[in-house]
Ligand SMILES: CC(C)[C@H](C(=O)O)[C@@H](O)C(=O)O
């Protein structure tokens with residue numbers, strides 16, 4: 136299988152290197168030939184080529200079986216007047232590959248509960264999956280800027296809503312069969328359409344799925360007060376962005392949360408939900424688990440290698456069971472480095 | 486002083502009745518003549534007049550010194566095909582009165598920490614104030630609906646951003662002098678404008694205020710992980726809606742959080758941040774504290790009665806100190822009713 140690796144900026148190179156090591160070890164153990172091809176994206180690509188997503192990178196991604204991405208962005212490219220920004224590379228590759236469904240599972244590991252701001256008794260049994268719409272909404276609508284005003288357009292078509300709701304329902308079918316659709320239907324027209332379409336899709340195509348609607352403001356609350364009650368949460372792009380960062384606190388650290396971005400095609404994009412953390416870049420501090428767990432999702436969703444995926448997930452669980460914590464998970468000032476955490480996962484893999 | 490009371494729907498009538506009782510008691514004790522005039526808004530107004538904000542209600546509000554509102558909405562008026570919705574009444578009165586700054590203080594009471602999903606040690610010393618822009622953004626931009634698509638426009642002018650940032654800075658000046666401005670400047674054009682304007686306003690007009698920028702997704706996380714570090718948080722309408730419901734979990738219950746909506750004029754609108762909770766309406770279950778605390782903000786911001794405002798806040802604190810908890814704050818199945826909680830506040834007032 137061909138895997139394109141996009142390290143990107145900040146801690147991106149360190150965490151993708153960790154995940155590639157793990158994938159290579161899995162390949163060896165199970166007898167798969169994984170070929171890794173490294174390409175530029177984000178700030179690194181701007182520096183080298185002037186563009187956040189060079190044609191060459193996109194072409195390689197389109198030919199590949201899967202794409203593994205680190206993170207993009209950093210202060211170096213954050214001048215508000217800059218014409219090109221690293222984030223554009225990320226948005227462009229999601230859009231160009233048609234990756235409309237962003238899967239963000241949240242399942243707190245018992246050993247990491249100490250790092251969560253949430254009371255532990257609320258977290259036992261939490262196992263939720265946010266399916267965030269990723270190629271529509273206010274992220275991609277027309278943007279305008281005048282001297283005295285600015286605007287962003289939030290748009291959704293019926294087709295865009297249908298396909299992501301279907302994906303959420305299929306995933307819920309393999310889980311507890313419950314879907315919570317999140318919108319702001321008491322204010323937004325796009326949300327009223329969202330609610331109508333979600334209701335119709337579930338009624339007509341997924342009679343066995345139970346569907347519940349939540350307003351995004353209430354959801355931001357209930358996610359903390361009763362996280363156990365949710366199974367699959369499906370929502371639009373911006374709400375999904377906010378709610379998944381919030382949900383990461385259930386797991387104790389953003390550094391534990393992987394994601395998979397899928398479309399109708401074969402190729403998927405796998406990335407940790409954390410950012411490029413430029414303040415700790417290059418210092419062997421970053422938590423590699425989220426990217427390693429993203430590699431597990433890659434094995435599952437793009438390569439169809441379910442046992443291999445589980446093997447990686449169990450190895451990360453094992454490292455956490457042994458309290459191999461990077462500094463985001465450990466009490467202040469403690470914690471092992473990126474390389475040591477990766478080594479612990481590799482060891483558990485055997 | 487003339488106070489227009491808009492009970493609205495669901496638990497609205499019960500909680501506004503409680504707050505009016507408290508205001509009347511304060512008036513008597515301090516020798517102020519408060520006149521209360523009750524008007525229709527929301528679903529109740531739709532039922533009676535066909536409109537969610539009758540002219541008569543708006544005219545009364547415009548003449549008044551302050552407006553006290555309960556909540557609007559409920560399943561009865563939630564048909565997705567309905568032409569008029571209760572929430573339109575709320576949005577229309579905010580807009581018509583020019584109430585662009587929505588103040589939502591969050592200061593967890595020690596006695597209520599048990600009800601919060603957050604670990605108690607993170608909550609001691611938390612004292613933050615969210616200033617939410619209330620008359621712009623995607624709430625009020627053009628909405629469109631076609632058979633196969635829908636859209637909402639998010640717009641901000643420089644003037645709209647300036648005035649709410651100024652208000653946040655003035656408020657921060659009377660507190661710890663720190664403002665956190667929340668946006669999504671790595672994606673949205675309106676957010677890039679927001680960030681530029683906030684930076685300029687603070688630099689040119691409030692040199693003593695320290696300003697920090699946060700992306701909304703990170704903020705949703707940091708609000709839980711290190712709530713003590715925030716003083717005043719200023720943000721646009723939709724982000725403020727989501728973040729304040731999330732922040733309510735710091736205080737233990739949405740039923741404890743008041744709000745004040747202010748403009749350049751004299752009249753302000755005061756309402757709890759919770760909704761109409763139709764499931765518990767009319768059953769003497771609702772927590773009246775958020776509305777009573779909103780009445781305290783009314784005394785402070787519209788009537789300039791600071792000692793009276795403190796007196797009410799101390800009375801609610803006192804009731805909480807004595808563990809007078811409604812069911813949202815008490816262990817399952819326990820808790821006193823709306824009337825008993827109100828009586829406890831009235832008693833503390835003496
Ligand atoms: C970097 C940014 C554009 C991105 C997003 O908002 O989608 C990130 O926050 C994420 O969640 O993947």
Ligand SMILES: CC(C)[C@H](C(=O)O)[C@@H](O)C(=O)O
Nearest residue numbers: 321322352558572575726758
């Ligand atoms: C009822 C709804 C329109 C309202 C809002 O979104 O502003 C409410 O959630 C609030 O926060 O006051």
